[in-house]
Amino acid sequence: MNIRTATAQDAPAISEMLQKLVAAGKRTARADIEFVRENYTDNPVGIRCCLAEDEKGNLLGIQSLIRAAEGNRYETPVGWGIIGTHVSPDAARRGVGRRLFKCSREAAIEAGLSKIEAFIGKDNLVAQSYYARMGFETFRHTDTAVCKVWTR
Numbered sequence: 434m435n436i437r438t439a440t441a442q443d444a445p446a447i448s449e450m451l452q453k454l455v456a457a458g459k460r461t462a463r464a465d466i467e468f469v470r471e472n473y474t475d476n477p478v479g480i481r482c483c484l485a486e487d488e489k490g491n492l493l494g495i496q497s498l499i500r501a502a503e504g505n506r507y508e509t510p511v512g513w514g515i516i517g518t519h520v521s522p523d524a525a526r527r528g529v530g531r532r533l534f535k536c537s538r539e540a541a542i543e544a545g546l547s548k549i550e551a552f553i554g555k556d557n558l559v560a561q562s563y564y565a566r567m568g569f570e571t572f573r574h575t576d577t578a579v580c581k582v583w584t585r
Contacts, residue, residue: 434529436536439484439495444469446492447484450521457522473497480514480544483536485529494520496533498540498549507552507580514541514549516583518563534567542585549583 439447444466451464462468473482478499485493497517501509509515516537520529541549551569553560555578569581 434493434527434532435486435488436532437484437486439474439482441470441474443484443492444474447473447495450492450495451519453522454519459522460519478502480546481537481540483533483540485520485524485533487524492521493524493527494518494529494533496530496537498537498544500544500546501550507550508575509550509552509580510548512546513582514544514546516549516551518551518560530563531567538583541583547585551581551583553579553581555579 447469448464448466451460451469454460455464473479473495476499480498480500482495482497484495487493499515501511501513501515503511505515507515518530518533550572551564553564555574561579561581564581567583569583571579572582573580
């Protein structure tokens with residue numbers, strides 16, 4: 434498995450993988466190329482978007498790490514990191530998320546972040562379990578989400 438930083442040229446492949454997640458009922462947010470560029474590869478508050486590929490170059494997953502800005506949609510404290518993880522339905526339970534978080538954790542430390550928040554759908558028990566395994570602890574709840582935080 435190869436882990437690298439995603440670029441704008443990866444947007445079509447990322448969009449295709451996200452659309453598979455939508456089709457599988459594992460994602461409800463937008464998945465078009467413009468959304469990918471705005472939120473993952475070209476986000477002005479982006480720190481790093483890590484990408485996992487198999488030995489043939491097929492996309493296995495991405496993990497986005499951005500810096501929380503004033504007025505962010507998750508109400509994450511300003512200056513913290515905000516993380517999002519998306520693993521292809523074809524690559525679940527293969528260690529993709531663990532490898533991606535190693536990349537994101539390194540990026541967080543390089544960027545001087547002391548905390549990263551994951552905003553997880555309250556019914557998404559798989560993601561809640563994943564973030565707990567990565568060392569995130571429940572920080573707060575909203576009407577729709579469980580928010581877990583990793584502290585350096």
